[in-house]
Amino acid sequence: MRDFSYLRATSTDAARQAAALPGAMLLAGGTTLIDLAKCGVAEPDTLVDITHLKGLDRIAVDERGATIGALARMGHVADHADIKSRFPAISEALWQAASAQIRNMATIGGNLMQRTRCPYFRDPANFAACNKRVSGSGCSAIGGVTRGHAVLGTSEACIAMYPGDLATALVAFDATVHLGERKLLVDDFFLLPGTTPDREHAIEPGEMITAIAIPGSAAARRSTYLKIRDRQSYEFAAASAAVGIEFEADGRTIRDLRVALGGVATKPWRVRAVEDALKGKVLEPETVRAASLLAVEGAVDHGANHYKIELAPRVVARAILKLGETA
Amino acid sequence: MRQAQPDMNQVLPEVDEGRPDLGIVQPGLERADIAFAVNGAAVSVNVPPLRRLSQVLRDELRLTGTKVGCDAGDCGACTVLVDGDPVCACLMPAASAAGASVTTVEGLANGLLSALQASFLAHGAAQCGICTPALLVAATALLDTTPRPTEIEVQDALGGILCRCTGYRKIIAAVMDASSQVASLDFRLPQSGHAIGASPVRLDGVPKVTGAEKFGGDSFPADALAVLVVRSPHYHAGFAFGDLDGWARKTPGIVGVFTAADIPGKNCFGVIGPFADQPALAEGFARLRGEAVALVAGEREAIFDLDLSDFPIRWTELPHVLQPSEAQAEGAALIHRNRPSNLLTSGFVERGDPEAALAGAAVTVTGAIDTSYVEHAYIEPEAGHAYMDADTLVVVACTQAPYMDRDDTAKVLGLAVDKVRIVPTATGGGFGSKLDVSLQPLIGLVALKTGRPAALAYTRNESMMSTTKRHPAEMKATIGADADGHVTGMIFSGDFNTGAYASWGPTVANRVPVHASGPYATPNYRAEGRAIHTHGPISGAFRGFGVPQATIMQETLYDELAGKLGIDRLDFRVKNCLRNGSETVTGQKLESGVGIAECLEALRPHWARAEADANAFNNANGDKKRGVGVASCWYGCGNTSLPNPSTIRVGIAADGTVILHQGAVDIGQGSNTVIAQICADALGLPLERFRLKSADTAISPDAGKTSASRQTFVTGKAAEKAGRALREKILRFANVSEKATLQLDGAAIVIREGEAARRIDLASLDMDAEGFVFRAEETYDPPTLPLDAKGQGKPYAVYGYGAQIAELEVDLKLGTVKLIKITAAHDVGKAINPLLAEGQIEGGIAQGIGMALMEEYIPGRTENLHDYLIPTIGDVPPIETILVEVPDPEGPFGAKGLGEHVLIPTAPAILNAIRHATGVLVTKVPATPTRIRAGIREKDGIREKEARA
Secondary structure (H helix, E strand, O other): OOOOEEEEEOOHHHHHHHHHOOOEEEEOOOOOHHHHHHHOOOOOOEEEEOOOOOOOOOEEEEOOEEEEEOOOEHHHHHHOHHHHHHOHHHHHHHHHHOOHHHHHHOEHHHHHOOOOOOOOOOOOOOOOOEOOOOOOOOEOOOOOOOOOOOOEOOOOOOOOOOOOOHHHHHHHOOOEEEEOOEEEEHHHHEOOOOOOOOOOEOOOOOOOOOEEEEEOOHHHHOEEEEEEOOOOOOOOOOEEEEEEEEEOOOOOEEEEEEEEEEOOEOOOEEOHHHHHHHOOOEOOHHHHHHHHHHHHOOOOOOOOOOHHHHHHHHHHHHHHHHHHHOO | OOOOOOOOOOEOOEEEOOEOOHHHOOOOOOOEEEEEEEOOEEEEEEEOOOOEHHHHHHHHOOOOOOOOOOOOOOOOOOEEEEOOEEEEHHHOEHHHHOOOEEEOHHHOOOOOOOHHHHHHHHHOOOOOOOOHHHHHHHHHHHHHHOOOOOHHHHHHHHOOOOOOOOOOHHHHHHHHOHHHOOOOOOOOOOOOOOOOOOOOOOOOOHHHHHOOOOEOOOOOOOOOEEEEEEEOOOOOEEEEEOOHHHHHHHOOOEEEEEEHHHOOOOOOEOOOHHHOOEOOOOOOEEOOOOOEEEEEEEOHHHHOOOOOOOOOEEEEEOOOOOOHHHHHOOOOOOOOOOOHHHEEEEEEEEEOOHHHHHHOOOEEEEEEEEOOOEEOOOOOOOEEEEEEEOOEEEEEEOOOOHHHHHHHHHHHHOOOHHHEEEEEOEOOOOOOHHHOOOOHHHHHHHHHHHOOOEEEEOOHHHHHHHOOEEOOEEEEEEEEEOOOOOEEEEEEEEEEEEEOOOOOHHHHHHHHHHHOOOOEOOOEEEEEEEEEEOOOOOEOOOOOOOHHHHHHHHHHHHHHHHHHHOOOHHHHHHHHEOOOOOEOOOOOEOOOOOOHHHHHHHHHHHHHHHHHHHHHHHHHOOOEEEEEEEEEEEEEOOOOOOOOOEEEEEEEEOOOOEEEEEOOOOOOOOHHHHHHHHHHHHHOOOHHHEEEEEOOOOOOOOOOOOOOOOHHHHHHHHHHHHHHHHHHHHHHHHOOOOOOEEEEEOOEEEEEEOOEEEEEEHHHOOOOOOOEEEEEEEEEOOOOOOOOOOOOOOOOOOEEEEEEEEEEEEEOOOOOEEEEEEEEEEEOOOOOOHHHHHHHHHHHHHHHHHHHHOOOOOOOOOOOOOOOOOOOOOOOOOEEEEEEOOOOOOOHHHOOOOOOHHHOOHHHHHHHHHHHHHOOOOOEOOOOHHHHHHHHHHHHHHHHHHHHO
16 A cells, blocks of 8 residues: 555535545545555545544434434444434444444445445456446456355446445435435435446545435334344355334234345345335235345346345345344 | 543644645655554654554554554454554554554553453463454453453454454453453462373463564564565466666665575475475466565665556466366376476375275265365464574574474575574464465575565465465265175275475375275275365465365265164264274274274263254254264374474573473464473473473474474473483482482472482582583484385374264255354373363364355455455354363373364364255355355255156
């Protein structure tokens, strides 16, 4: 990693101005950026340190929802009593996202900016071709070792999997990201690769994430995050599901359902087809399993990642049924 | 803890609202004064603002207790507290620490041990010690808020810190019990004559918990040149250098560039002389990705993250082969010209008439198993420094084999062996890979050429790329039994991908056929092991030398045989296991000390309980099924049919101290303690009077390499002999009989026989050049016999035995495996130190779990500790250890080796348990959820087809 120029921003506006300049990047918890700089993926000329900005780490929760400052640490959000009670899926996703040390460092805003773990993306020294790094250079993953690559939302230009856990839970509950005044749904903040996989986020130069907001709901209150992985701690998902459910007064009929998938798609993957198929239905294992298959409609594998197509619906069904058990 | 207020007058460029003045920022190595508090003291450093905090702590503040294992947040070895919260110091820019209060391991206690540190030592929670500082720091933060944490709380708090030695269970216990540990520590030093069988706190333990221990990268001289290794990015490529001198001249801070042309000696090293084939720096072409081709030496700040993009080297990629089948294909290019068919070597054992036996067997089973490259993943990447001491080159580095390092370094550098001195540092895990030289000839070359000290710590990436792995194996076997359930014959063949250079490939090829029968009487037998070159990573020594792979083949077939015969799987093993008087597949008659039956019998009650538990669970559950599996091991201790002597020197100094030259490198397994315990009881003096002089080729005699489970047995035997010889000398001096007892009383030794006592003032005796008034030096070399053309002979003097039960739960829908418990019975002959023996068992099991379930090194794809998965604290279930003691008359006090045995049964026991749970045998390890699901799908498909038919 080379040494960069370093600026410490003393206000949000100053940070935005500095970040708008060519070659500048924002530095918060550093867990992604320092690592990517070591790999040679991120090569900023200037880093603008925003960790000391005041007031951006607040967590406010009431019955209408939660607003979480961009600089709130993952660990603080995960452990926040009101987040745990009103948005258990958010807390669980954060807990399972990273080790305790990383949770203590990484910020919510930085987490949304996390890049893919695609090993070809992360290894510019050995793989010149990567459309995510250099538009039009090609994709080394297609035809390579694809066990960890996406089966949903892929394009001919890119099959890199979105690795995050938090955003999967956020899209399930219609969270918005605040870029200063501009607000957009987290679902819209993450972009499909299409022909421009180098552009991952709908953020413009000079913009900065200031907060996320999650509307409160009965489904969010009764929610969970189920993550399947190859070892117990600190590993990315083979497949994961953020699920929230609200029952009718009978306690069996599904009034509201939220389902999003992680570990299988190129972005956090809301699966409304499953939600729509089950809303109004009585929660029965067979019904849930059948509907969960809709989660991977349109999935395309690249060999070694084929298993995700079988796994993902099972994770969805398992998560929904788990919430039903706690009725 | 009281914390001083840091000086907040640090100079950092700021941008504020009115003035986003980017003009003040200079590109490149701009520095800033950054002030913060460390362990309560205010400090200020002048560094580039984005320098990693870990590096600032280590290099600027010389607080080397904070370790660097990956520089990526994957291993957690750099964990420190920032304002009370554990963070990875390797991911924190120094500037982010400005104004903060940082706590490192050095700040956990002020001169005394904290209760947690004491608890770690009392529980044996530190082995090599490289991850220990991070664990202590993170656990301290947990205990601050949660003095009596649950197991789950401990696992979450420590989940981001990898440990490769301990298997984590003793760490969990140490943290959970810390609240009941007083802040002082009973070192449990045994009385004279009672050291064997006691579990004193490891004699080298205290520095491991205070952060004072010096590993390979912890004592670099301030004026040392930094060395950067230029490596091949290709599996196979030719290369030519451009104007190296010109490049060095125009690159600031570069002192020299060195290539193969600069090597003064023979540019060829290797652990087994006749097979030596590896250049220290490649000549003209590279045979593997990561091979060293040039060295750049320069001032530390210049080398740090030097941009090598304009380094004058031109690569010409050449065709490569990564699979043994490709390497052996007709017409395949030879990787080494003198090795036809790319066959490095093969090992062969044949006894009786296996074809006839299988033809006549009542039942036969046949199978095939493939295994993957496994990375050692010690948390300390290779590190060390070298300097010239007059005309002697001194290399201070982590290692498992100082004398072998000395010989190979001397050979490459054209020095006489007595002009190279190897001083091992503490070694942060080895497991076989630190037997081969790595950076020793490289830093040696720079020191020799420049006359300046030279220092190098491998990055995680280059450690993983360039050092050895466990051999991937492709194995086939057939085993037959008679109607009574006695094994009558077995045929085994295995191809082992040995990579680009020989390393320990010949040892694997030879050990496998000797051990592939398992510890079972197999009257008719043929086994062949072949080590085949490819352009893949070099496969070498890794805990078990191929035997763990072969045992998966044999033990999974044993389950199938038992099933076909309708015999309980444990009973089948008891029926067939070796016993005193049995002959092995090499025709070696084992007269005594065969403890496998005792191990299996010790498991019997656990087996019955585990099977009952699994059945009860399975009757009540559909999507999740439990399974129980068992597997055994045997393993010959020491070199296969080759000499491997150890020499121990012990003496008494004039001040009454017993000086033990203990040259068996302690890489965490505990030889410093165990060898001393053996020597103490042989000598008849208490352990507390012992002072150790550890391995150093200029000081301590050669105790051989730390490998092949040989140190407790071979060096232990030498220590026993030396202790007895020293005792004999003292007794003869005092003219008393064997029955006399010794006692040290200050600087006097008191010798008692019956009522008579004689007191000898040690200071009154003549002292030799090393300060001894009494001394003895003894060598032991295990008696073995060469193997003949059919592999018949006595390859080992001593074998150790063991058996393990794995209990687990498989989620049939998801393919995931949850381990519930491992029960391990190991015949150690005599447990010299039961706590350390347990530590070996738990650590070996953790590595076996990794091999069974998750570890698969893919060159170019998994060269870091995040894409390459090793077990975390949540992956190791409770382990119950049963130490079985069937003494071997050859071993010291009856002791046998243990270090490798412990890993061998784990993976096959797990695979057998998965099959018990699911009906599916996974034939390619690791048995990832994907492979388990594929097996279940295939089985269900077959069942559906059968149902339709």
